Amino acid sequence: MAEYFPGVSKIEFGGPKSKNPLEFKHYNADEVVAGKTMRDHLRFSVAYWHTFTNPLSDPFGVGTAKRPWDDGTTGVAGAINRVRGAFEFMEKLGVPFYAFHDRDVAPEGKTLKESHANLDAIAKVLKEEQARTGIKLLWGTANLFSNPRYMHGAATSPNFDAFAFAGAQVKKALEVTHELGGAGYTFWGGREGYSTLYNTDIKREIDHLGRFLHMAVDYKKQIGFQGTFYIEPKPKEPTKHQYDSDAAACLNFLRSYDLTSHFKLNIEANHATLAGHEMMHELEVAVAADALGSIDANTGDPMLGWDTDQFPTNIYLTAQCMLVILKMGGFSTGGINFDAKVRRESFEPIDLFHAHIGGMDAFARGLKIAHAIREDGRLAAFVAERYSSWNGDLARKVESGKATLADLEAYIAPKGEAAANPSGRQEMLENLINEFI
Ligand code: XUL
Numbered sequence: 554m555a556e557y558f559p560g561v562s563k564i565e566f567g568g569p570k571s572k573n574p575l576e577f578k579h580y581n582a583d584e585v586v587a588g589k590t591m592r593d594h595l596r597f598s599v600a601y602w603h604t605f606t607n608p609l610s611d612p613f614g615v616g617t618a619k620r621p622w623d624d625g626t627t628g629v630a631g632a633i634n635r636v637r638g639a640f641e642f643m644e645k646l647g648v649p650f651y652a653f654h655d656r657d658v659a660p661e662g663k664t665l666k667e668s669h670a671n672l673d674a675i676a677k678v679l680k681e682e683q684a685r686t687g688i689k690l691l692w693g694t695a696n697l698f699s700n701p702r703y704m705h706g707a708a709t710s711p712n713f714d715a716f717a718f719a720g721a722q723v724k725k726a727l728e729v730t731h732e733l734g735g736a737g738y739t740f741w742g743g744r745e746g747y748s749t750l751y752n753t754d755i756k757r758e759i760d761h762l763g764r765f766l767h768m769a770v771d772y773k774k775q776i777g778f779q780g781t782f783y784i785e786p787k788p789k790e791p792t793k794h795q796y797d798s799d800a801a802a803c804l805n806f807l808r809s810y811d812l813t814s815h816f817k818l819n820i821e822a823n824h825a826t827l828a829g830h831e832m833m834h835e836l837e838v839a840v841a842a843d844a845l846g847s848i849d850a851n852t853g854d855p856m857l858g859w860d861t862d863q864f865p866t867n868i869y870l871t872a873q874c875m876l877v878i879l880k881m882g883g884f885s886t887g888g889i890n891f892d893a894k895v896r897r898e899s900f901e902p903i904d905l906f907h908a909h910i911g912g913m914d915a916f917a918r919g920l921k922i923a924h925a926i927r928e929d930g931r932l933a934a935f936v937a938e939r940y941s942s943w944n945g946d947l948a949r950k951v952e953s954g955k956a957t958l959a960d961l962e963a964y965i966a967p968k969g970e971a972a973a974n975p976s977g978r979q980e981m982l983e984n985l986i987n988e989f990i
């Protein structure tokens with residue numbers, strides 16, 4: 554078999570003092586932190602679409618990416634070469650998972666039938682490579698946004714045939730994900746939103762999305778797929794307004810359509826930013842609803858303001874993510890999927906290694922920092938103390954739904970005024986976090 558990255562051997566842990574760009578400085582897969590190996594805490598995944606399929610084009614220019622398997626072979630044969638290259642890359646990097654859309658791994662055919670056959674042919678090779686390397690599928694998904702048939706949306710399209718095509722595509726993608734032992738399946742509503750309200754019936758579109766997801770749940774049961782279903786929030790791009798705009802909107806949608814027990818959220822860092830939230834906010838909102846499933850790890854550029862999908866290198870971001878994930882008790886089926894791409898100028902194969910090594914190191918540091926903050930205990934103690942007035946009898950009655958407004962009046966009236974408020978100590982807490990960074 555051809556070797557596509559001949560100059561690169563397995564990426565090893567070199568330690569914080571290493572100056573080798575092809576060594577991990579912080580990610581040490583077997584190192585145990587808080588009772589678990591880093592590998593099991595972080596459950597890293599490579600995004601097939603960005604790392605292996607994306608040509609690195611932008612609206613102003615063609616793709617620049619040089620990919621070693623790309624010798625001009627097209628169709629299924631070209632896609633098979635890419636699978637081999639992808640698994641060589643992931644094996645050398647040492648990641649346990651990957652994620653894909655149907656159309657990233659296999660080319661779309663002229664008909665649905667042909668597309669299904671192409672996907673089947675590639676799934677066979679994916680299965681073979683998974684068995685050879687032990688690398689697993691974190692989640693699969695269907696691309697319901699690139700083909701022009703989905704210009705008005707897929708599950709929310711006014712064109713019923715587009716809706717039907719999307720259903721058939723999801724059915725197949727679910728079968729393939731199941732066949733490959735996927736730990737999950739993600740629904741990101743690519744064009745499920747609108748560009749103008751003048752031509753849009755919001756109520757009907759959202760109802761259709763609810764029906765669509767119920768049909769997916771039914772089919773999941775029918776084929777016995779045990780993986781987790783995720784919804785991935787994003788507020789805009791490509792549409793002006795996406796229905797799954799943020800974690801709160803997704804949770805509200807899931808509750809309205811009686812889908813909460815069937816879905817968790819896959820929270821993406823740069824989507825949070827685009828929604829005007831911090832990633833930590835989105836994660837906390839999801840955890841509060843017992844709905845945090847997985848993470849798409851990336852970052853945006855505040856100077857640019859669109860979905861730049863850059864690799865995460867900011868230690869505050871990764872430490873905040875890991876604080877929430879450790880608090881939740883860790884991932885079950887989810888993981889940290891690098892939904893990130895190298896810059897158009899970083900077109901060489903070796904850049905793919907640098908990018909992933911950097912992201913993995915940033916999260917490894919985030920994990921260690923978050924664990925140290927939790928061990929130290931001052932942050933959690935401060936929060937517990939801040940709410941300590943809720944430990945009294947009446948407050949407990951309120952929390953358990955057993956108190957009335959009259960009870961509140963009877964309690965507070967004799968006091969005449971509420972107890973004085975303590976300081977929120979934001980600056981002190983920010984300094985505390987900096988002790989660990
Ligand atoms: C788009 C995005 C997608 C989903 C999968 O912004 O994040 O790649 O993660 O469809």
Ligand code: CO
Nearest residue numbers: 785821849892
């Ligand atoms: Co994503």
